[in-house]
Amino acid sequence: MARTTTRIEQVMAHVRAGIASRTQVPGTRLPSVRAQARSLAVSVSTVVEAYERLAAEGVITPRPGAGFYVAGPVAPLALTQLGPRLDREVDPLWVSRQSLETDPSVLKPGCGWLPASWMYEEGLRRALRAQARAPSCELVDYATPTGDPALRQLLSRRMAAIGIEAAPGQLMLTESGTHAIDLICRFLLKPGDTVLVDDPCYFNFHALLKAHQVQVVGVPYTPQGPDVALFAQALQAHSPRLYITNSGTHNPTGATLSPLVAHRLLKLIDQSGLVTVEDDIYADFESQPAPRLAAFDGLARVIHIGSFSKTVSASIRCGYIAARPDWIDGLIDLKLATTFGGGRLAADIILKTLTDSGYRKHMDALRLRLARARDETATRLQKLGVKPWLKPEAGMFLWCRLPQGTDAAAVARSCLAQGVVMAPGNAFSQSLSAGDFMRFNVSQCADDKVFGVLARALAVRNVSA
Incomplete structure (x- = not known):
């Protein structure tokens, strides 16, 4: 059973996150213990103890009569500490890593590029x-x-x-x-x-x-x-x-x-x-x-x-x-x-x-191939209750809404466990308002396994909902 985090540890984590994101650089004065207590809705004694522990670790430095200051060199830039914490399934860097680092045998309808066999x-x-x-x-x-x-x-x-x-x-x-x-x-x-x-x-x-x-x-x-x-x-x-x-x-x-x-x-x-x-x-x-x-x-x-x-x-x-x-x-x-x-x-x-003589013909053929793939993928997705937001005139992507009440991040997690990388909607949304959307790369959806795995993931989510 996971240990419960104490309020003191929560205050310490808050300060560390500010330092890791470079919001608070070396030499920056931390909020007073009273101001920090108000902002985090904890007691003054909790903040005092958190600050003292951080000072003992060398993370911050007390200056008598002046408060506590961030110590040490500038922290290495940690992108995951900037902005709101996201589930890894919708973190942009996580989606990129899954698409780029997974075994070639893994299917990638969530990636943003064409299969090698489709290229010139x-x-x-x-x-x-x-x-x-x-x-x-x-x-x-x-x-x-x-x-x-x-x-x-x-x-x-x-x-x-x-x-x-x-x-x-x-x-x-x-x-x-x-x-x-x-x-x-x-x-x-x-x-x-x-x-x-x-x-x-x-x-x-x-x-x-x-x-x-x-x-x-x-x-x-x-x-x-x-x-x-x-x-x-x-x-x-x-x-x-x-x-x-x-x-x-x-x-x-x-x-x-x-x-x-x-x-x-x-x-x-x-x-x-x-x-x-x-x-x-x-x-x-x-x-x-x-x-x-x-x-x-x-x-x-x-x-x-x-x-x-x-x-x-x-x-x-x-x-x-x-x-x-x-x-x-x-x-x-x-x-x-x-x-x-x-x-x-x-x-x-x-x-x-x-400037090769065949490039123009290749692109003409590729546009037709993508048009067919968009139609075929949209038809197969609609049978699963997944509806394209619109019918694109070009390109490789379909932006689709999942069945009502479905959490795209949870579906992506389930699909990944079965060897299929998806791209859940909130990875693309600054406001995190696309939780029931997914982006599908139609050029990467030729394998029947994509739709079988997706169907099982959606069924599990619908039953649990």
Whole structure:
């Protein structure tokens, strides 16, 4: 039987959590014993004893007549200590670890990438063979700070096709899409700033923003885009510095931004001075391009980013940032300070793959394959009482509501025990309001075991409910 935690230990744990999250750094004065007692609803004597024990451990230092202060060096950054404690089943870092670390035999309908057999392997192998014959400098030298000029030129043309005017000089290559967002956060944010995200949104946005120690506010996402009225309220209430969203096909919902919502959002962005980061990682999955905020804004206050991990290779890491010239100049310096010149091989391989004669045909076939998989997966899920929130026009995701009263985290835990990794809704929700939702990757749902395991997990949950 587990031992009950005493109130003294609870106070000590509260102080340690503040230190671990760097809310209280060395030299910070702790609340007085009376103030701490009021805030934690315990007695003054309880706090006195907790402080004395922490002082005996060397965690805090008493200063006669001045109170207690945090001691020692800055604690190593512990992301799981930042923000509310979450069940591991809905912690973004846990979901990522389960998807990346489990045995290859484990099924992963909760992961965010295509099966290897769905990728453009033939073209990628041709690119690798061609790169092996490249001059020595292309194999061993650093890249320029902005990255391969030919790939930036290609990206400029590709962006122009969806209405975004960005000269090659407004583009900088990065090591990945996540690296692009990390650089932008370093460039624009300081700890304590507020960032808006969609609710739900890609779960690694939450984890990355935790690392930057900013305040995150979620805005409910609708089938047409973020709720504009609530977006305006968030601007008024929180004065955010940044808004991070998906353009094109939204992750996890599969929704697309409507022109009307895009127009209204840009008016709010212009009025508030908000900077928007538009992640366009799913661009090549679209048959018809959805509106891009960067196209309407002209890259004045919208930063456009992307990468190729979903369509070319997640192993060959390469992303990009498109922004106004003065911001690119600052981002180049920041990139040099954190990664120096960056890799050259990845950009060269990506360029060769994208310009390979078979890439366009491969993507045409992939879009059809995904459309069939979305229909088939939706049909099989509906037979289990799992209902898609909407029918996406493109992409690999279905955002689905489980039968009424079902706890998605509990279902995910049950499925994992049977060798199936799921993605429960609250991993994507800043407000933790998606407890009965799950995201399904239709490309990873071909095995009948996925639906058998899910059916058993849902049956157990319904019986227990």
